[in-house]
Structures are given as structure tokens and as C-alpha cells.
Amino acid sequence: NAGVTQTPKFQVLKTGQSMTLQCAQDMNHNSMYWYRQDPGMGLRLIYYSASEGTTDKGEVPNGYNVSRLNKREFSLRLESAAPSQTSVYFCASWDIMRNQPQHFGDGTRLSIL
Amino acid sequence: DAKTTQPTSMDCAEGRAANLPCNHSTISGNEYVYWYRQIHSQGPQYIIHGLKNNETNEMASLIITEDRKSSTLILPHATLRDTAVYYCIVRVPFGNEKLTFGTGTRLTIIP
Numbered sequence: 229n230a231g232v233t234q235t236p237k238f239q240v241l242k243t244g245q246s247m248t249l250q251c252a253q254d255m256n257h258n259s260m261y262w263y264r265q266d267p268g269m270g271l272r273l274i275y276y277s278a279s280e281g282t283t284d285k286g287e288v289p290n291g292y293n294v295s296r297l298n299k300r301e302f303s304l305r306l307e308s309a310a311p312s313q314t315s316v317y318f319c320a321s322w323d324i325m326r327n328q329p330q331h332f333g334d335g336t337r338l339s340i341l
Numbered sequence: 342d343a344k345t346t347q348p349t350s351m352d353c354a355e356g357r358a359a360n361l362p363c364n365h366s367t368i369s370g371n372e373y374v375y376w377y378r379q380i381h382s383q384g385p386q387y388i389i390h391g392l393k394n395n396e397t398n399e400m401a402s403l404i405i406t407e408d409r410k411s412s413t414l415i416l417p418h419a420t421l422r423d424t425a426v427y428y429c430i431v432r433v434p435f436g437n438e439k440l441t442f443g444t445g446t447r448l449t450i451i452p
Binding site for chain 1: 375377382383384385386387390428440441442443444445
């Protein structure tokens with residue numbers, strides 16, 4: 229089925245470790261997004277990529293880096309994980325030129341000890 | 342993008358219509374109203390969107406007031422699987438790429 233695929237689904241890290249969260253979409257969307265969601269909270273935008281080769285900061289970018297590897301893939305990297313980054317991370321993609329809804333992945337549940 | 346205001350939580354009896362309100366009093370003329378929902382810890386799911394006319398699809402109906410300052414999402418026959426957090430978002434299509442989510446309304450369907 230077409231959609232947004234995130235890997236891994238679960239991960240436990242120790243403070244200071246690094247990790248890359250992967251996201252891929254097969255809908256030929258130009259725009260891709262990374263959100264985080266803390267318990268009981270709404271989604272907050274970390275970074276987004278309006279098109280291949282471009283990335284922009286969202287609401288909470290500190291402590292993260294992103295790479296838009298190609299049109300399909302958009303990765304999120306934690307260089308030195310901190311307990312405050314324990315959260316559920318969602319990737320999304322969107323064809324904004326067609327006024328179609330955003331599609332979300334199932335999330336990566338990340339715990340940092 | 343315009344700011345939205347939603348009740349924090351609502352209950353609805355199973356089988357009844359669930360009516361979820363959203364206030365967007367600062368909406369501009371070219372901004373659409375979108376509704377998403379998030380079931381448990383899954384990724385948000387698109388429900389419906391509209392500009393000024395009422396809209397209906399297989400999931401829900403969207404009623405937008407004539408002045409466009411508020412809207413109501415209607416789930417006509419709520420089931421237990423409709424228990425979720427519902428987000429109302431307004432934005433300009435084809436423009437700002439950001440999609441800002443608030444805290445939404447936690448809808449609980451009661452058996």
C-alpha cells in the first residue's frame with residue numbers, strides 16, 4: 229500500500245548516543261515533515277523539507293538535524309540524544325500543490341535513558 | 342495560519358451524532374479548514390476539509406458558518422472506534438508548507 233514508512237518503530241537509547249530516524253514515502257510528494265509528540269501534547273514541527281534539496285526549521289529544531297536524501301526519503305538525526313528528546317516522532321508527506329491532505333507514518337517511539 | 346480554539350474534551354454516546362466545534366475567528370478569505378484525528382498513538386489521519394461550503398464524505402460532514410469564523414465536524418453515527426483526538430487546522434493551500442497542530446479535542450465515545 230502507498231504511504232509513509234518510518235523505521236524503526238521503537239528504539240531505546242542512552243544519553244549521548246546518536247541515531248538516525250528514517251522516513252520514506254512513495255506518493256511522489258514534494259514536501260516532507262518531521263513532528264514530535266510528547267505524552268498528552270499535540271504535534272510540534274521539528275523540521276520540514278518543501279522540496280528535494282531544501283530544509284527549514286520548524287517550531288522545535290534544537291538538537292536535531294535532517295537530510296532530504298532524495299524525493300522519497302527524509303531522515304532525522306539526533307547527534308547526542310538527551311532524555312528531553314524522549315517522544316514519539318512522526319514523519320509526514322504532502323503534495324501542497326494539489327491541496328491534498330498530509331499523510332502520516334505510524335511513528336517511531338524513542339526513549340532516551 | 343489562523344489560530345483555532347477547540348474544547349479540550351467531549352463525550353458522545355455510541356450511535357449518536359458527535360458534533361465537534363472549532364473556532365477560527367481570525368481566518369482569512371483564502372484559508373481552508375482541515376480536520377484530522379489521531380487514534381491512540383497512531384499517526385494523524387485526514388478526515389475532511391473545506392473552504393466555505395459544507396462538505397461531506399464517507400467519514401464525516403463539515404459545517405462552516407457563513408462568516409467562516411467557526412465550523413463543526415459531525416460524525417453522524419459515532420462508534421467506539423471514533424474515540425480519538427480531533428484536530429481542527431486552518432491554512433492556505435498551495436502556500437505556507439507548515440501545518441500547525443494545536444492540542445485538539447479528545448472525543449470519547451461511551452457505550
